[in-house]
Amino acid sequence: MKKYVVLCGRRAWLLIRWLILAGATGVILGVVGGWFGISITVVTQLRESHPWMLYLLPAAGLLIVGMYRLDPYKTGTNLVLEGIQSGAYIPLRMAPLIAGSTILTHAFGGSAGREGAALQLGGSVAGTLGKWLKLEEYDHRIMIMSGMSAGFSALFGTPLTATIFAMEVTNVGIMQYAALVPCSVAALVAKEMAEFVGAHGEHFTLPTVAAFNPQNAFLVILLAFCCAGVSILFCAMLHTAERIYKKWIPNEWLRVVAGGSLVVLMTLLLGTTDYLGAGMPVIELAMEGKVIAAAFLLKMVFTGISLGSGFRGGEIVPSLFVGATFGCLFGQITGLSPSLAAACGMASVFCGVTNCPISSLLLSFELFGFNGMPFFLLSVCISYLESGYYGLYHSQKIFYSKTNLQVLDRNTKK
Numbered sequence: 185m186k187k188y189v190v191l192c193g194r195r196a197w198l199l200i201r202w203l204i205l206a207g208a209t210g211v212i213l214g215v216v217g218g219w220f221g222i223s224i225t226v227v228t229q230l231r232e233s234h235p236w237m238l239y240l241l242p243a244a245g246l247l248i249v250g251m252y253r254l255d256p257y258k259t260g261t262n263l264v265l266e267g268i269q270s271g272a273y274i275p276l277r278m279a280p281l282i283a284g285s286t287i288l289t290h291a292f293g294g295s296a297g298r299e300g301a302a303l304q305l306g307g308s309v310a311g312t313l314g315k316w317l318k319l320e321e322y323d324h325r326i327m328i329m330s331g332m333s334a335g336f337s338a339l340f341g342t343p344l345t346a347t348i349f350a351m352e353v354t355n356v357g358i359m360q361y362a363a364l365v366p367c368s369v370a371a372l373v374a375k376e377m378a379e380f381v382g383a384h385g386e387h388f389t390l391p392t393v394a395a396f397n398p399q400n401a402f403l404v405i406l407l408a409f410c411c412a413g414v415s416i417l418f419c420a421m422l423h424t425a426e427r428i429y430k431k432w433i434p435n436e437w438l439r440v441v442a443g444g445s446l447v448v449l450m451t452l453l454l455g456t457t458d459y460l461g462a463g464m465p466v467i468e469l470a471m472e473g474k475v476i477a478a479a480f481l482l483k484m485v486f487t488g489i490s491l492g493s494g495f496r497g498g499e500i501v502p503s504l505f506v507g508a509t510f511g512c513l514f515g516q517i518t519g520l521s522p523s524l525a526a527a528c529g530m531a532s533v534f535c536g537v538t539n540c541p542i543s544s545l546l547l548s549f550e551l552f553g554f555n556g557m558p559f560f561l562l563s564v565c566i567s568y569l570e571s572g573y574y575g576l577y578h579s580q581k582i583f584y585s586k587t588n589l590q591v592l593d594r595n596t597k598k
Contacts, residue, residue, distance in 0.1 A: 199365065205317075206330045206369035209310050213331060213370070214377025216309065217302055217338025220283050221383040224298050227291035228461050237292055238460070241448055244292040245440030248285045249494055255281055261300055262579035264307035264332065268325045268354045269581065278308035285496035293447060293460040295486035296497020299339050300576075303498075306335025310370075326363045329354075333367040334374035341378070341385010342550040343371035349543040353577075356539045357584025386464070388471050388551055394521045396558040403520040407511060408532045408563040412570035414510050415536025418484050418503060419574040419597075425492030436494055443493020447486060459486040462501040467530075470508040473522035479509035499537070499576045507533030527552045528563040535564045536571035539580065539596065544568075573597050 231237045255277055266272035286301040310331020314324040329350040337346035347368045351360045375385070394400050433439040451457060458466050459482050466479065487502040511529020515522035527548060535544035541564050548560040573582050575596030582592050 202366045203369055205313075205327065206366040207373050209306075209313060209327065209330050209366075210334045210337075210370040210373025211377055212313075213306050213309055213334035214338045214374035215381055216279075216283075217305060217335050217374060218378035218381040218383035220287075220302070220305065221298065221339050221378065222381070223283075223287050224290050224462075227287055231291055231293060231461070232457070235457070238448055238451060238457070241292040241294060242441040242444035244288045244294075245444040245493070245495055246437060248288055248496055249436050249440050251281055251285055261303050261307075262577050264304055264311075264328065265354050265577055265579040267307060267311055267328050268360075269579070271321055271325065274308050274311040274328065276308055276312040279305050282308075282496060286498070289490065289495045289497045290461050292444075293451065293457070294444070294490040294495040294497065295447065295459055295461065295463075295483065295502065296490055296495060296499075297462050297501030297503075298498050299336055299500040300498025301496070302335035302339040303332050304335075306331035306333070310334070322362075326360075326366050329360065329363045330366040330370035334370040337371035338374040338378040338383065339385070341375055341383075341387070342547060343368070343375045344550055345543050345547040346371040346374075348546055349538075349540055352540045352543050353538060353580060355581045355583045357582065359542075386551065388468070388527070390471075390527060390552050390556060391521070391523055393555045393559070394524055400520060400559070401562065403518050403525075404528055404559050404562050405566055406518075407514050407520070407525055407528055408566035409570055410514065411507060411510065411529055411532035411563070412536050412567045412572075414480065414506060415503070415533045415567065415571050416574045418506055418533070419537055419576060421484050421488045422491060422499065422576070423578075425488035429492050429494075440494035443489050443495065446489050446493075450486065450489075454482070459483050463505040464501070467505055467508045467526075470512040470526040471523050473512060473515070473526075475509045475512040475516070475522075475526075477513055480506045480513065483509065500534070503533050503537045503576075504530045507531070524556060524559060527556060528559050531560050532563045532567035535567045536574075537576045539568070539571070539573075539575050539582065541565060541568040 267274040282301045282304040289296050307328045311328045314327035332350040333346040337343045350367050351363050429439050483505045507529040508526040512522045512526040515525030531544050531548040535541050544564045580596045585592050
């Protein structure tokens with residue numbers, strides 16, 4: 185009886201401890217992440233109101249390169265994953281660097297997202313808190329994960345997805361359940377704090393969901409198979425663009441000017457700004473069944489050029505853009521509801537590029553509701569299986585095979 189009381193006391197103390205630590209992490213990152221999201225919205229509106237700002241994109245790139253010259257650690261989302269895997273040092277300077285550079289990218293027209301930046305913001309702030317509090321190694325890693333959840337939740341407004349994503353993305357095939365309470369508390373608190381400062385996440389309304397019958401099920405299976413190929417292509421384009429830039433333009437100053445100039449030139453040739461920034465208006469149009477055929481491919485090209493040349497931001501929202509526009513196009517061609525196909529496409533491509541099927545399924549529920557559950561489940565599972573071992577983050581480990589119960593313990597393909 186005494187041992188039972190002692191054990192209960194220890195677990196109660198552990199719960200209280202994580203409620204305090206994760207709650208504080210959620211408060212800080214909810215406010216910071218909320219302000220960051222508002223800043224992205226403000227500068228995007230400013231650019232849309234002043235189209236001439238696009239011509240300053242190469243100059244903004246030079247400023248970003250200059251900012252990162254102050255950082256000897258080559259920070260990025262991969263370093264955050266390595267901090268969880270092996271305890272790699274994540275400097276606090278990552279937070280202002282990624283926030284400032286992402287704002288500059290969006291302000292002047294680079295094609296990038298923001299949630300990837302939120303992961304770096306959360307990981308660096310929470311990791312630094314853990315260091316200051318002198319937490320043990322494993323607790324420190326959990327703090328980093330809770331920071332990722334908080335940052336993702338604050339920007340996207342999806343605490344359920346944010347909780348599981350941080351636990352799932354580091355080592356594919358293994359769920360870090362020890363982080364369940366800290367990540368969930370941090371994500372929930374961060375969402376509330378972000379809304380408190382005026383930032384609100386993304387949500388979409390699906391019209392009447394089609395009947396789940398053999399014909400529609402077959403079309404969703406085909407869509408998911410195609411989305412797996414699209415996700416492979418997207419990852420390959422991002423990684424290849426970076427390699428080509430570094431090979432042919434070794435000087436990072438010239439590289440970012442070349443990339444910025446190319447984005448400006450392509451925008452002028454196309455006569456549209458749809459592929460600049462995150463592209464949320466285009467995603468909303470795709471959800472209404474309106475899309476041009478080449479939209480998904482153009483977004484991949486714009487994002488590869490921008491991020492590969494040295495501009496900063498996330499890859500997650502561009503992947504949602506690609507999935508939504510490709511899915512909508514698929515629906516227009518095959519007769520499947522374009523809105524439903526766009527939603528399934530978003531979930532499928534997100535799964536393919538992140539290798540996180542549970543997070544992708546939960547994301548579809550939080551963004552679109554539960555009515556389309558059979559379609560979301562089918563599309564996510566098939567995309568996960570067929571997308572192979574490619575991924576956005578080369579530090580992500582595929583621990584278990586996707587096809588059998590075999591330990592691989594290898595990094596994603598570049």
